[in-house]
C-alpha cells in the first residue's frame with residue numbers, strides 16, 4: 385500500500401520578522417522523488433530547513449512516516465529529526481574541509497543504527513562514487529566541487545536515511561557533473577528504496593528523475609505536477625524556466 | 629668563543645622545557661583554538677591542579693605524574709560542568725566576546741585568591757625519588773625532573789592526537805572546530821561535543837600540573853608566568869592547529885633557553901616574544917594556521 389512518507393501542511397516559516405513561507409503544503413509519497421522547483425530566493429532552502437527543524441515554523445505541521453510509525457517532526461530539534469532518519473544534504477554542502485574524505489564519511493555514521501553498518505555503507509559509497517575510494521585519505525577542502533558533492537551525498541548515505549532531502553545538488557557544478565549527480569540520486573533511490581525531496585533550480589535535469597514536482601514561487605506552492613509530463617506542460621513552468 | 633657543548637645542552641634542555649610548554653598550551657589550543665572559548669583561566673586551573681596534586685602526594689606518597697593521571701578525569705568533569713555554565717550564560721546568548729572573557733578572568737582571580745586564602749602565599753612542591761638524578765648521554769645532561777615530565781607530556785599529546793583522528797567523538801571534536809552547526813545535520817549535538825572537548829582541555833591542565841610540579845615549585849600566582857607564553861604559543865601555531873602547537877612550544881622553549889645561555893636569562897622572554905611579533909607580521913595566521921576557512 386503506497387503512503388506518504390513526508391507530509392508538510394500549511395507551513396508558515398521565516399527569519400525573525402520576515403516571513404518566507406506562506407501556507408506551504410507538500411507530500412512526498414514513499415519511495416518516490418519529488419522535485420521542489422523554483423528559481424533563486426523563492427524559499428526552497430527555507431522549506432528544507434523548516435522540515436529539519438533548523439527554522440522554526442510559526443504555523444503548520446511536518447509529519448513523517450518512518451518504519452510504519454507516524455511521527456510529528458514539528459518543533460523537534462534537528463539532531464532528533466536526523467536521528468529518526470530524515471537526512472539533509474545541505475545547501476553549500478557544509479563539509480569539514482580539513483578532514484579527509486573518509487573522516488567526513490564516517491562522521492555521517494553517528495546514528496546508532498548507522499554505526500553498526502559502517503563498513504558496508506563505506507563500501508556502498510565507494511561503489512557509488514569510485515573517485516571517493518581512490519581519494520579516501522585526501523583532505524576534502526582540496527577537492528573539486530563535483531567531488532565535494534559526492535562526499536556530501538556519501539556522508540548523508542552513511543547516516544542511513546529513510547527520507548533524504550537534497551538541497552540543490554547541481555549548484556556550482558560543471559554540466560556533465562550535474563547530469564551525473566542527478567542520475568546518481570535517481571539510482572540510489574531505486575537501489576535503497578529511498579524517499580527523496582530534492583530542491584533544484586535546474587528544471588530539465590531534475591525532471592529526468594523526479595516522479596512528481598512542486599513549484600515554489602515567493603514562498604507558496606504555485607503548481608503541483610503529479611507526473612513529470614504535466615510539469616513540462618504547465619504554463620507557469622514554461623514561463624519561469626523554459627522562457628516560452 | 630662559544631662552547632658547542634653549552635649550546636647543545638641549551639637546545640636539549642630547551643626541548644625538555646618546550647615539552648612542558650606543549651602540555652600546558654595543548655589544553656588552551658583545544659579550548660581557545662578549536663572551540664573559540666577564550667579560557668584565560670587555563671593556567672590558573674593548572675596551578676589549582678598542582679596544589680591538589682601536591683596535597684595528594686604529600687598524604688599518599690604517590691608520584692605526582694601518576695597522581696596527575698588519576699585526578700585528570702575529575703578535572704575533566706569539572707571542565708564539562710564549567711562549559712555548561714559558560715554556554716548557558718554567555719555563549720548561548722551571543723555574549724561570549726567580552727562577557728565571556730570577563731567570566732574566565734573572574735574565574736582566574738577566584739582560583740588565585742582561594743589558593744592564597746587556603747594555602748597562604750607559600751610555594752608548594754613535591755619531593756620525588758628521581759628529582760636529583762641526571763641521565764648523561766655523553767656531554768648532554770638530561771635531568772630526570774625535566775625528562776620524565778617531558779615524556780609524560782609527549783605521551784599524553786600523542787594519545788590526544790590519536791583520539792582526535794580515530795574515535796567517533798574525537799573526529800566530531802575536530803569537526804566542531806570547523807563548522808559547528810553542520811554537526812547537527814549528522815544527528816550530533818555540537819554543544820555536547822564542545823562540552824566534552826572543553827572537559828578534555830581542563831583534564832590536560834591537570835596533566836600539565838603534574839608535569840609542572842615535578843619541574844619547579846608552584847605558588848598561587850605561578851599561572852602568570854605561563855599565561856603570556858601559552859597564549860603566544862597557541863597564536864604562533866595558528867589557532868586550532870594541535871601539531872602546530874607542539875612545534876611552536878618546542879621552538880619557544882629552545883629559543884628561550886638559547887637566549888638565556890647566550891645573553892642571560894633576562895633576555896629570554898624578550899627574544900621569544902620578539903619572535904612571536906616577527907612571525908605574526910609575516911604570517912598573521914600563525915605558522916601552521918591558514919587551512920581553516
Ligand SMILES: Nc1ncnc2c1ncn2[C@@H]1O[C@H](COP(=O)(O)OP(=O)(O)O)[C@@H](O)[C@H]1O
Nearest residue numbers: 399402404422423424425426427428429430431
Ligand atoms: N538566514 C536568513 N536570514 C534572513 N533571510 C533569509 C535567510 N536565508 C534566506 N533568507 C531569505 O529568504 C528568502 C528565501 O531564501 P531561500 O530559502 O534560501 O531560497 P532558495 O533556496 O529558493 O534560493 C530569500 O528572500 C532570502 O533572502
Ligand SMILES: [Mg+2]
Nearest residue numbers: 428429475552
Ligand atoms: Mg537555496
